[in-house]
Amino acid sequence: MRIGVLTAGGDCPGLNAVIRSVVHRALVGHGDEVIGFEDGFKGLLDGHYRPLDLNNVSGILARGGTILGSARLERDRLREAAENCGELTERYGIDALIPIGGEGTLTAARMLSDAGMPVVGVPKTIDNDISGTDRTFGFDTAVGVATEAIDRLKTTAESHQRVMVVEVMGRHAGWIALESGMAGGAHGICLPERPFEVDSLVKMVEERFARGKKFAVICVAEGARPAEGSMPYEKGLVDQFGHERFTGIGTRLAIELETRLGKEARPVILGHVQRGGTPTAYDRVLATRFGWHAVEAAHRQDFGNMTALRGTDITMVPLAEAVTELKTVPDERMYEAESVF
Amino acid sequence: MRIGVLTAGGDCPGLNAVIRSVVHRALVGHGDEVIGFEDGFKGLLDGHYRPLDLNNVSGILARGGTILGSARLERDRLREAAENCGELTERYGIDALIPIGGEGTLTAARMLSDAGMPVVGVPKTIDNDISGTDRTFGFDTAVGVATEAIDRLKTTAESHQRVMVVEVMGRHAGWIALESGMAGGAHGICLPERPFEVDSLVKMVEERFARGKKFAVICVAEGARPAEGSMPYEKGLVDQFGHERFTGIGTRLAIELETRLGKEARPVILGHVQRGGTPTAYDRVLATRFGWHAVEAAHRQDFGNMTALRGTDITMVPLAEAVTELKTVPDERMYEAESVF
Amino acid sequence: MRIGVLTAGGDCPGLNAVIRSVVHRALVGHGDEVIGFEDGFKGLLDGHYRPLDLNNVSGILARGGTILGSARLERDRLREAAENCGELTERYGIDALIPIGGEGTLTAARMLSDAGMPVVGVPKTIDNDISGTDRTFGFDTAVGVATEAIDRLKTTAESHQRVMVVEVMGRHAGWIALESGMAGGAHGICLPERPFEVDSLVKMVEERFARGKKFAVICVAEGARPAEGSMPYEKGLVDQFGHERFTGIGTRLAIELETRLGKEARPVILGHVQRGGTPTAYDRVLATRFGWHAVEAAHRQDFGNMTALRGTDITMVPLAEAVTELKTVPDERMYEAESVF
Amino acid sequence: MRIGVLTAGGDCPGLNAVIRSVVHRALVGHGDEVIGFEDGFKGLLDGHYRPLDLNNVSGILARGGTILGSARLERDRLREAAENCGELTERYGIDALIPIGGEGTLTAARMLSDAGMPVVGVPKTIDNDISGTDRTFGFDTAVGVATEAIDRLKTTAESHQRVMVVEVMGRHAGWIALESGMAGGAHGICLPERPFEVDSLVKMVEERFARGKKFAVICVAEGARPAEGSMPYEKGLVDQFGHERFTGIGTRLAIELETRLGKEARPVILGHVQRGGTPTAYDRVLATRFGWHAVEAAHRQDFGNMTALRGTDITMVPLAEAVTELKTVPDERMYEAESVF
Structure with missing residues (x-):
């Protein structure tokens, strides 16, 4: 199997831990190939990518930022990607794309998935406001x-x-x-x-x-x-x-x-x-588990979903569910905290 | 309402955060009185306790250890406590007892509860091995x-x-x-x-x-x-x-x-x-929520249970369920981690 | 001997470590009494003070802030203090005053010293800009x-x-x-x-x-x-x-x-x-040494000076020398750093 | 100028910061070339080395360990190095060697220096026991x-x-x-x-x-x-x-x-x-200054010495002075600390 991975959106401690985990699981666990697109969807559209092996991800588990870079992409170009997604998938020879990102990225991932690309999303936001998952990595840091x-x-x-x-x-x-x-x-x-x-x-x-x-x-x-x-x-x-x-x-x-x-x-x-900076142990574990399960989902052909934490388990949740509404702080939590004004 | 609180068993970052939260919620939220027994169940049996007000718990949220102390208690004396628990409850005039502790403490709590004492347990262990709760505070630290x-x-x-x-x-x-x-x-x-x-x-x-x-x-x-x-x-x-x-x-x-x-x-x-030492933010939040919900449970007369994290919610779980078997690492988690031998 | 201590000026990690060290050395090393004036020179003028014993300083070594409080004082009231410093010294029965503070405080200390008060200064600034000492505590933090x-x-x-x-x-x-x-x-x-x-x-x-x-x-x-x-x-x-x-x-x-x-x-x-917050180990050691040497200086009647770090030694430096000019970054240090613009 | 650098002896936070600083100062400040010998003196004897440019030292300032590796060397081989040091200097075409290490390394450096090699030492020990310098990097961490x-x-x-x-x-x-x-x-x-x-x-x-x-x-x-x-x-x-x-x-x-x-x-x-691990800010600054001054010393042909901190200045101290006796804790410091038994 050949897997593409990219990181998009704002910075978030744990991005590198996901990338490392995807590469480890894919290469060691399944004998796959992994390529990393640079600067998010831009790299996918513009053909900027590089193969990722174990050496590339050595020592990055605890490092902030993302070795793949990240950049904003205009809505128009995303539409362009969706329209050509069959061609893109073929061009890179990828059997699965794992985009790691926040609400915007997951919405884009959904567009690509709806257009037929084999996508497994990994949710990322320090704000913890993505529905469908108890927590996101980066938040704890x-x-x-x-x-x-x-x-x-x-x-x-x-x-x-x-x-x-x-x-x-x-x-x-x-x-x-x-x-x-x-x-x-x-x-x-x-x-x-x-x-x-x-x-x-x-x-x-x-x-x-x-x-x-x-x-x-x-x-x-x-x-x-x-x-x-x-x-x-x-x-x-x-x-x-x-x-x-x-x-x-x-x-x-x-x-x-x-x-x-x-x-x-x-x-x-x-x-x-x-x-920025070193993720906490909690975030490294969650990011690592997300990466591992994303690869497993790809091998199960379980596309159009994203990884999610539910209780102590990692499960798969439809991208559609994740991006329909933000997960905001409910009244009970404010009541509990006592000092919310 | 008059609430007794005690900490028992080994040290665990977050104990003080629970005590503080119990006192805050009980005094500010309900106008209760709180007394703290010293050195765990020993203080309950020997009559060593002190009233706890907001000043007593000021500045302890981030502090390791427990301001109430902790000590081991022999099984015999615990039995003694269970046999006299009506008398004990009356002696201190408490309407609820909140013991904070690990498996041993919760087992003792269950004995007292079975004997008729109004008990709300709060689970505590850095080992994270108590059944019925996704996580325990102290573990993250x-x-x-x-x-x-x-x-x-x-x-x-x-x-x-x-x-x-x-x-x-x-x-x-x-x-x-x-x-x-x-x-x-x-x-x-x-x-x-x-x-x-x-x-x-x-x-x-x-x-x-x-x-x-x-x-x-x-x-x-x-x-x-x-x-x-x-x-x-x-x-x-x-x-x-x-x-x-x-x-x-x-x-x-x-x-x-x-x-x-x-x-x-x-x-x-x-x-x-x-x-020892300062608990992480994660542990402080979990400990604070446990304390808050323990007081609420006491006011609902929801006794014989302990607080538990399930997903993102705090719920109540029967003490019986918590102490029957340890929560150990399941095979899937070892498989996921890849480097378990 | 009876020693007064006060903290003045902005916050600085290590203030509590100095207070603790003064109390330890004075009480344990010399059998002295120590009183702490509240809110800096204000407490000295207005008679707000309290005796400090070992219990008062227990557990404060690693704590930020100052247990004695700090407040700004108008220049007029400082002049008033200088004019009445014989009376003040007598009123509190102190044989030495240890003011801990920055440039303003040390200037005030010098005024009081010139007016006849037995003063031993302890320099404090996170900015590290006091002349006469290689470093000040708080800076490292x-x-x-x-x-x-x-x-x-x-x-x-x-x-x-x-x-x-x-x-x-x-x-x-x-x-x-x-x-x-x-x-x-x-x-x-x-x-x-x-x-x-x-x-x-x-x-x-x-x-x-x-x-x-x-x-x-x-x-x-x-x-x-x-x-x-x-x-x-x-x-x-x-x-x-x-x-x-x-x-x-x-x-x-x-x-x-x-x-x-x-x-x-x-x-x-x-x-x-x-x-704010916990001082680094470096600052705790420096603050502790400053406190210890300030008490020793008081016992040697070595007044009108402040404690200072020179190389690895703590020495005494005239207050006059400390407050005449700021210690700024010399050209060589900028040259060395290479990225100074 | 062509400068060789190596790290020897036990691990010490700040080694990478020195290497980075040597490379920066030499390349950017002087237009020099730098080569790094691998695994200490072993690399010098066995011809294991690599050129170091700005990219090689990018991102290592805060990283523990040493990118050059370190290994023990038997006394016999060191003698061999001393005997052939003219040949070695010529073989690599180096105009200066900067060995970074503890007492053993500096003793070896002195042997090579006495034998005619142009050596500038940089002292390193977490134990802070090298004479001639107020502090060594690694100690603060x-x-x-x-x-x-x-x-x-x-x-x-x-x-x-x-x-x-x-x-x-x-x-x-x-x-x-x-x-x-x-x-x-x-x-x-x-x-x-x-x-x-x-x-x-x-x-x-x-x-x-x-x-x-x-x-x-x-x-x-x-x-x-x-x-x-x-x-x-x-x-x-x-x-x-x-x-x-x-x-x-x-x-x-x-x-x-x-x-x-x-x-x-x-x-x-x-x-x-x-x-191990990330050095404190103090150690990074000291290590960076040591590296900078070592290059300057090399350009001044100031050989046979090591960098040293004296007060707030970096000076050069004869290697001979540094290795004759350990800097131990003097009685005054024990007295001051009060709790030394």
Whole structure:
């Protein structure tokens, strides 16, 4: 069997672990050949690929990033790929394509699959918001990085009587904010799933100060939004051309809290630090299992699906199911966490 | 409501997170009172306890160990507890007891529950071998510590052409060895669930050296055993009185490999380092959820059960189910890992 | 002997280690009494203090922040302290005061010392910019946090072809940027000590892309400034009231590079994460030694000085010497680092 | 100029950082050529070497181990090298040789230098026991690993009332034990430099238990020895052939303490984990500076010396000075640490 593999979308710790696992299982377990397309679907369309053997994947298990590179692809070119997918499959002589990526990638994978390409998807997102799987690799690492930051900020907030607003990733789903907020013991957590009342946050901080706990740490997802009317003058910061730049909700909320509370509030925007570097053990294991099962699925001709974690098992889930709706934080989880505003 | 809480058995990162969560949920969510028994069931029998308020649990979320202490209790005294459990419940005026512990503790919890005490168990083990729950807190931290050690050993083994044998915890179940071995990319993994052939390990290492990969890292659970006849002269090391001391399978396997291979093999016994210190974000979240749900169960009069992770949900599982058999590594997981011997 | 201790100025990992060491050495080594003033010099003036015994400092060696708190003090009140320092010394019955702090604190300490108070200073700054000592505690931790961030950003920059601008602390001296930039292998480093040419940075990045290294990581101290005319339209971001907010050189430089290069450039502002949390082993050892030697100096009546690291020794240096000029990065160190612009 | 570089002796975090720095400085700064000999002096004698360019050293700054490999060399072959060193220098056409290694390597380097080879040494040892330099790279990483282990053991020892004996590296000098013991707050520290009285350790632990602190952590260097008569029955553990195996002072001390105290005492032998893996930021900076200055020294024809850290400067020190005596822990440092027995 000849298997093609590619990584697409934003960075995510564990991508290399999947690639390594695919190569190991295919070569050692089945005597297959594996080729890796460069820079995602671009490599598939443009014919940029290279064979992958055991040496190519030696030492990459714990390395961040992806040895295959990744790049965005325009929608038009994807359609082009779907239209020519028989030709593409033949050109590379591949019996299966394993695209590793997030919602966009899996949607593209579905298009190719519907057009007849033998595809086994591997879901990837640090945001943990893909339906059909309990968890995605990369998420645990992102939560770990965010939690370590909150741990550090807490001691400094406490001894220096400050309000700290930590903005973590999560545009449409608040999983990272929820779990790092819980793990770090944040006093307030704001999620995209529920518009927050600034008044309630202000009140919580004031009550803490009144009780003698003269500090607070608030963990806010980049996609969190204040309830209508809750942050009336809210605007982002603008550059000399009037364009809003790099000022997410974390910065704006810190400005707002400082103004209303009359106390120092500082934003910390973790940004891309959450996306890179060595994956945690959890993510390496999950990524490795996904890679292994993707190869097995290919050998079973089990196409049009993606690998998924369900409980302790890896199962296959239709790509269609994975991309229809985002997996957001349900109310029960917010209730449980107690500090979600 | 008045809730008693205690921690029993060996150390496990996340114990304090459970205690904190129980206190938070009970006091803030329900207006309950919480008392903490010291040194496990001993405190319950001997009347050593103290009230726990928010200040007592401030700052303990990320701290290893247990602020309540833990100690072994003889079987006789446990029977004594079961016989007097009506009296004990009355003496402390508790409406629920939340014991946090491993298999032994949960068995004791079941005895007390059967005798009529209102008990909600919280499972705890770094070994991840309790049935009825997908995972236990503490396990992720232990795997993380072991993986970091394997990461470090791998570079040194590689550049100095050595065989390293890392012994990790896991007396009856090999979960830590399996997952840290996979995460660290160990070339051999030995589990209690399957007696290993030393010959096969020797062959694997020799083939690696022959291929130019002049090093190997082997991850062995403390409970792993060689197949009969596979390590004929196997004996532990003895002290001046002839007693075998501190020489687990890791040390013995390193001696054996060094002898057979004629190459330097070094054992590294991670020991209690795996049990202590700051829990990972994953373990803090799981421990916090367990504590929260234990209090909710108490308020629902949902006794005789323990908290459990199933998929992404926390559910309640009968104590009876949890303690009847250990959750060991199934064959599929060994097969998947590829390097299990 | 009765010793007063206080911590002033911004947060710095290792403050608690100094406090613990002072208490240990004074109580165990000399049978002294120690009192801790709360919130820096404020506590000294307002009479907020508490006795410190071994229990108070148990478990704080590895904890970030300061158990004594810290707060800014207005210059007027410091003058008031200096004028009344005989009275203050008598009021608390202290034979020595050990203020732990940065340049401002040491300047205040010098004022009090000149006014007759028996003072032994302990220098503290994550910026490492105090003259008279080879290093200060807190610096190693800050460099470690920044380096870990750069490590993570590098893999993601590489696989996703991005330019990353990491802004680290260092308002007047670029030590953190220099050492974390070197340790992380940043391709460009910008320091307050030398205005940087944006053109040169642009050229460096373009050459990298031309060579096939399609990414770059630039480490910039918050106090770094572009050479005059080098970033002509440079302006900070402004809020709805026209006030510049939270937009340091890192953000501005990323905007500039993105505009000129036509490639994605992302700023990461590490902020207070560098100031808090567990100190590294290096910082704990240095802080512990400083505390120990401060007590010894007090017993030798060696006042008006501060503890300092010189080579491998802890010596005493006149406060006057420490506060006359900042220790900035010398040209040789920039030359050595090779990537300073 | 054509420069040869090699790494010899045991593993040490930072070796790759030196190699990278030598290559960068030589190629980019001077337009030199660099060749790397494989497996230490063996490669020099046997003609195993390869040219090193920027691509070869890309991405190795943070990686443990050495890309050049390392191996022991018999004394006879070294003599052979010294006798033929003119021929060797000519054979490879090298104008300078930069051997990176510990005491043995530097002694060999001195032999070659005395025999006329143009040598610039770079000192390397995790033990920090080379004279003439304030610190060596690798040491900070080893101390960091040991400190993290002590941190973890402390919480578990405390909540489970145990005595933990941590054995760290340091055969002839106790620097790692001293600094990790101080950083981790060990209650007892045992060094090779001073035979320890077991009685004093026993008394210290008993007093702790009497005071209610029912745990203790003891940090012992592998080269520490009990005072004569202090541990009368002391013997190592023996295998089935009567050979003493893998049982250092840590294990023996734990057995002794358990016997005398009647309390559980557990040994933790960190072993090679201290030698491998990612170097700390401190070690990467020091290693990078050493590499840079070694190339500069070569260009100044400053041979027969090694790089050294003195205060904040890198200077050159005669190889002769470096290898005449080990740098051991002086009495003042033990006194300062307070818990050295």
